[in-house]
Amino acid sequence: MRSYGQYCSIARALDIVGDRWTLLVVRELMLQGPCRFTDLKKGLPGVAANLLSARLKELEAAGLLTREDAPPPVATALYALTEDGRALEPVLRALGLWGLRFMTEERPDDSFRARWLAYAPAWFTTDADPGAPPAVIQVVASGEPAVIEVRDGRIHSRTGRVTDPDLLLEGPPRAVLGLLTGVIDLELAQGLGLSVRGRRELLARLRPVPRD
Amino acid sequence: MRSYGQYCSIARALDIVGDRWTLLVVRELMLQGPCRFTDLKKGLPGVAANLLSARLKELEAAGLLTREDAPPPVATALYALTEDGRALEPVLRALGLWGLRFMTEERPDDSFRARWLAYAPAWFTTDADPGAPPAVIQVVASGEPAVIEVRDGRIHSRTGRVTDPDLLLEGPPRAVLGLLTGVIDLELAQGLGLSVRGRRELLARLRPVPRD
């Protein structure tokens, strides 16, 4: 990208991560951890291979990620964020929190990955009842499964399944995400196609962070 | 900008503010308050008039700013952020804090405005001695003046001059900014061309916020 040529830390940050796709590449590496070219491509539907390749080179040159040949079991290059790259987490958090306000708008053609939903409760909610015992919520949105754990007064999340969750939420991403982030209530979520099984009072423990 | 087409709040945020120049337009409106087309253009050296015009239209359509015909004394259109637009402040803060790490690199051709320096201590430092009496620092970087006030345990800033400051810092932007944000020490800043007059012990009150 062409530099803005301004002595301003916002402009200099954008000189590096302001290009199209760049912050989404960082998002994928932040959410997935070190991964291969193909994993990144799967997590970035719509990106052209040459462009992803270019972005990875730029990010490596800027010192935000490293490219390393993984040991035999993988036998291919792995991309991983450096400390400077991981330091972008507050940027992604701030952007993601601000962007929540647009998640109620329906856009049927949007692609979806469970990872994109899983980070939301972890980043944008806190445990309203830290003293209560741990609990596990299984989420399935658009067929993709994720697990939300409420434990030690914190919210953790990951993709995948768990046996015997305390609560099971299944439905379209809009309903699941809206409910988990407190944007819509249970009744409305069910109206959007959400099915609920288990201890629904657990939902009250997910307290949205203040939006400022 | 073409949408990323992903149901992810980060991607949706970038659908709206991910275009080139867009976040810098928001920065100017955030730092300057409501202003005219020309004021924006002056605060965005390098932007083409047609592009600025396009961005303003897009931001208005997205509900991030309003365009209003100002009353007689100004007699021209004023652009102002809406609440959704102002809600981007945490994004700009996070980006600006992350970008500080690149501000030590010298790029002689970068343009500079006092406003771009003034927000840094206000956003990225706190008053290490909240009980101490108020103090005023006059800063002049690259000929552009700004005022930093340390008061009520907080750091405020604005462009302009004040009579009889407690401390006067004058020098190239890199020296002034580095010193104010705690990236470099006084000795190094003086090596970079900073001149200091007054109560230099005031500098100890500017405590950098943790970088995570």
Next chain:
DNA sequence: CCGCATCCAACAAGATACTG
């Protein structure tokens, strides 16, 4: 398959000139 490199049509950005 993985990790790109190459090619091309469509689009966005930058510079400059111009108008109400």
Next chain:
DNA sequence: CAGTATCTTGTTGGATGCGG
């Protein structure tokens, strides 16, 4: 002053190819 019109250039997305 506050933009618009036009032109040129650069970037992107998408398809395809290709060695390891």
